[in-house]
Structure formats: C-alpha cells, structure tokens
Amino acid sequence: MKRCNIVIIFLLLLSAASGCATLPETPKIQETSGNESETTVYEGIKLTSISEQRNNAIKGTQFIDKYTYRLRISGLVDRPVEFTYDQLLAYPNVSKIDRLNCVEGWSFIAKWTGVPVKTLFDEAGIKENATNVIFYSSDGYSTSLELDYLLEKNIILAYKINDITLPPERGFPLQLVAEDKYGYKYAKWVTDIEITDEPYRGYWERAGYSNKADVGGPAFGD
Ligand SMILES: Nc1nc2c(c(=O)[nH]1)N[C@H]1C(S)=C(S)[C@@H](COP(=O)(O)O)O[C@H]1N2
Numbered sequence: 764m765k766r767c768n769i770v771i772i773f774l775l776l777l778s779a780a781s782g783c784a785t786l787p788e789t790p791k792i793q794e795t796s797g798n799e800s801e802t803t804v805y806e807g808i809k810l811t812s813i814s815e816q817r818n819n820a821i822k823g824t825q826f827i828d829k830y831t832y833r834l835r836i837s838g839l840v841d842r843p844v845e846f847t848y849d850q851l852l853a854y855p856n857v858s859k860i861d862r863l864n865c866v867e868g869w870s871f872i873a874k875w876t877g878v879p880v881k882t883l884f885d886e887a888g889i890k891e892n893a894t895n896v897i898f899y900s901s902d903g904y905s906t907s908l909e910l911d912y913l914l915e916k917n918i919i920l921a922y923k924i925n926d927i928t929l930p931p932e933r934g935f936p937l938q939l940v941a942e943d944k945y946g947y948k949y950a951k952w953v954t955d956i957e958i959t960d961e962p963y964r965g966y967w968e969r970a971g972y973s974n975k976a977d978v979g980g981p982a983f984g985d
C-alpha cells in the first residue's frame with residue numbers, strides 16, 4: 764500500500780514536471796454537456812470549427828461559474844434587472860450564421876445561438892431618451908453600440924457556437940454577436956449592460972479604433 768502511494772506521488776510529480784497528459788485534467792468550472800456535437804455546415808455554408816477560431820483577448824480566457832453568474836441591465840431603464848444563466852436559456856432563442864471580422868484582418872464564420880437583446884431590454888423597460896448601450900465584461904473589457912442598431916438587426920447574446928455551449932475561451936456564458944461590425948464589438952464574458960443617452964468608447968475604441976466599426980468602413984477614427 765505504502766509503495767503504491769509512493770509510486771502514485773512519483774507519477775504525479777513526473778506528469779506535473781513534464782506537462783504530459785497521463786492523468787485526467789482537473790475539471791473546469793463549466794460543465795460540458797456530453798451530448799452536444801459541433802455543427803460543421805449550416806444553411807449550406809461551411810463553418811469554422813471552434814478549434815480553428817482564434818483567441819486573443821486582452822487578459823486571456825475568463826472562467827465564469829454558471830451558478831453564481833448574473834447578467835445585469837442598468838442605466839436608463841424602468842427597473843434594473845438581473846438574469847441567471849438558466850433564466851437566459853429559458854427565453855426563445857435565435858440562431859444566426861455570421862462572420863466575425865477582426866480588424867487585424869483575420870475572420871471566422873460560425874453559427875451562433877442565443878437570446879435577442881431586445882427580449883432582455885423589454886424586461887428592463889428602456890427609457891425613451893436612451894440611445895446607446897454599453898457592454899461590460901469580466902476581464903475589464905467594454906464596448907458600446909447604438910440602441911437602434913441592436914434592435915433593427917435583432918442582435919443576440921449568444922450562449923452557443925456551432926451548437927456547442929460556448930467554451931470558456933469563446934466567451935462563456937455570453938458573447939455579443941455584433942453582425943456587420945468589427946470583431947472588437949463582439950464582447951465576450953458579458954456581465955453588465957448599461958443603457959445610456961450618450962456615445963461611449965470602449966477598450967479598443969479609446970485606443971483609436973472606430974466607434975462605428977462597420978465592416979468595410981474605416982478601422983480608426985469616429
Ligand atoms: N471580453 C472581451 N471580449 C472581446 C475581446 C476581449 O479582449 N475581451 N476581444 C474582442 C476582439 S478584438 C475580437 S476580434 C473578438 C474575437 O476575438 P477572440 O478571437 O479572442 O474570440 O472578441 C472581442 N471580444
């Protein structure tokens with residue numbers, strides 16, 4: 764028995780030192796539902812597999828606990844609201860195929876599924892003078908979009924990508940799918956939404972990137 768323990772400790776040390784994967788990895792905070800399988804083609808279009816999608820977030824991957832997670836909406840609303848992860852999943856969902864175009868020149872195409880922001884805004888009740896919406900993330904990232912754009916395009920907060928629950932590196936629990944805008948508008952790990960009546964410049968916008976961020980339009984400036 765003793766010898767057995769020593770052997771196990773030796774193996775643990777060996778695997779820790781070499782980084783080899785002989786022992787099972789410690790489980791991540793997020794539970795992966797084993798019955799999900801990744802969609803590769805949607806509406807006749809070949810999707811980029813999750814493993815081929817890049818991850819260059821400002822502070823690396825964020826790990827959010829789905830049980831303590833809350834999405835809050837505040838600012839110019841009739842009543843500030845917050846949602847649990849399960850509450851978000853219970854709303855009617857929308858799926859979209861969309862290409863994320865990073866301003867650096869790379870892109871990927873995916874099927875996103877999630878809840879329209881309008882559904883959540885209706886719960887909070889948006890004040891009449893509201894014009895802009897700020898999205899805050901757990902890594903300190905932020906960005907903003909015009910309210911009209913979000914409503915007209917029926918923009919969603921996605922909790923699935925290619926029919927897989929968003930992995931932590933893809934933005935679990937929510938990524939904004941800011942269609943036709945540059946990638947820096949696709950906030951990942953969104954925790955707070957603030958409704959306001961003035962323009963706001965987020966992380967990359969303050970560094971000089973366009974706040975309009977229309978794909979095909981100028982990358983820098985207003
Ligand atoms: N919270 C957060 N969201 C973010 C970012 C980030 O650093 N933090 N990077 C943005 C940028 S610049 C791009 S192009 C897209 C996709 O980047 P990804 O490849 O890191 O997912 O996520 C956006 N959302």
Ligand SMILES: [Mo]
Nearest residue numbers: 865866946947
């Ligand atoms: Mo980007």
